[in-house]
Amino acid sequence: MGNILVTGSAGQIGSELVPALRNIYGESTVIAGWNKTPLPEDISKGPNVLLDVTDFEAINKVVKNFEISSIFHMSSILSATAEAIRNTAHNVNINGTFNVLESAHQNGVEKVMLPSSIAAFGDKTPRDMTPNDTIQNPDTVYGISKVFGELMGNYYYSKLGLDVRGIRLPGVISWKTEPTAGTTDYAVAMFYEAIKSNSYECYLAPDTSLPMMYMPDAINALVNLFKADHGNLIHHSDFNVHAMTFTPEALAVEVKRINPKFQIEYQIDPVRQAIANSWPSSLDDSAARKEWGWKPQYSIRELAEDMYKNLVTKLA
Numbered sequence: 001m002g003n004i005l006v007t008g009s010a011g012q013i014g015s016e017l018v019p020a021l022r023n024i025y026g027e028s029t030v031i032a033g034w035n036k037t038p039l040p041e042d043i044s045k046g047p048n049v050l051l052d053v054t055d056f057e058a059i060n061k062v063v064k065n066f067e068i069s070s071i072f073h074m075s076s077i078l079s080a081t082a083e084a085i086r087n088t089a090h091n092v093n094i095n096g097t098f099n100v101l102e103s104a105h106q107n108g109v110e111k112v113m114l115p116s117s118i119a120a121f122g123d124k125t126p127r128d129m130t131p132n133d134t135i136q137n138p139d140t141v142y143g144i145s146k147v148f149g150e151l152m153g154n155y156y157y158s159k160l161g162l163d164v165r166g167i168r169l170p171g172v173i174s175w176k177t178e179p180t181a182g183t184t185d186y187a188v189a190m191f192y193e194a195i196k197s198n199s200y201e202c203y204l205a206p207d208t209s210l211p212m213m214y215m216p217d218a219i220n221a222l223v224n225l226f227k228a229d230h231g232n233l234i235h236h237s238d239f240n241v242h243a244m245t246f247t248p249e250a251l252a253v254e255v256k257r258i259n260p261k262f263q264i265e266y267q268i269d270p271v272r273q274a275i276a277n278s279w280p281s282s283l284d285d286s287a288a289r290k291e292w293g294w295k296p297q298y299s300i301r302e303l304a305e306d307m308y309k310n311l312v313t314k315l316a
């Protein structure tokens with residue numbers, strides 16, 4: 001195996017994916033690509049490169065110079081931000097994704113991991129137990145760009161033989177790197193504010209039920225799909241993965257169990273509420289379970305306890 005390039009390594013997921021991949025494949029094998037956001041210190045000690053994914057020639061250069069055989073393409077502009085900066089979101093999410101796939105194809109890269117999102121669904125998609133293969137009518141710049149990535153990933157696989165794999169991640173919750181204005185970030189912010197001030201003002205309504213996943217499960221999903229036997233895959237760039245569904249109200253109960261002084265209030269942001277209302281509440285992930293053995297580990301209670309404990313240490 002050659003080297004692995006991770007784009008967007010300073011991001012919420014990339015910053016935990018790079019150390020996980022370095023543990024498995026070795027420090028020198030995993031090249032951390034970053035842009036604008038600086039890398040966390042632990043990652044910057046290993047091989048890394050400044051890389052703007054909107055620059056096709058720059059990707060070609062990195063792929064050739066570092067002898068890249070696999071790419072985890074994690075660079076993105078997330079949901080709520082993408083609504084505010086459409087132009088940049090189009091450049092990064094659509095042009096950037098195309099550049100990564102085309103460069104991989106032209107330079108003989110073997111495998112590209114291309115994460116999608118539950119944002120790839122829309123209000124015509126069945127909300128409960130959303131099937132893997134169903135109606136996709138997103139009405140956000142981010143969601144549309146995710147459908148583009150799924151379709152292009154499947155195109156590069158079926159037409160050009162590039163092994164592209166992807167999962168539709170739900171809201172990912174983690175303590176190491178803060179999320180960047182997605183729609184599900186309330187679930188992370190609630191922990192920070194519970195520790196700092198015993199209170200949190202939530203921008204989604206108390207009964208907004210959305211699928212969520214704790215970071216260790218998200219990393220396992222990416223790594224296990226990456227390792228999966230190609231012969232077992234029927235789907236490629238578009239796997240549903242489900243871990244848990246909860247509402248702000250239910251998460252607040254868990255936080256209050258750990259910190260009895262915690263209080264939650266609601267001040268609804270219509271933009272993010274409308275985005276959340278168009279997303280699924282739970283997903284049928286039987287294809288992922290069958291084709292590559294997907295199985296989440298964390299429940300909401302385990303997530304809450306682990307988040308709280310780690311954030312208390314981090315913020316001390």
Ligand SMILES: NC(=O)c1ccc[n+]([C@@H]2O[C@H](COP(=O)([O-])OP(=O)(O)OC[C@H]3O[C@@H](n4cnc5c(N)ncnc54)[C@H](O)[C@@H]3O)[C@@H](O)[C@H]2O)c1
Binds near residue numbers: 012037075116117
């Ligand atoms: N975090 C979640 O809850 C979540 C949920 C569903 C899907 N996803 C998907 O997972 C992937 C990673 O998400 P994340 O949460 O780590 O995102 P993030 O916003 O935390 O990180 C994205 C990174 O991309 C970088 N970036 C921006 N413009 C760039 C450019 N022109 N060139 C190179 N890099 C650039 C940013 O600097 C940032 O470090 C994305 O594809 C995202 O859509 C994330």
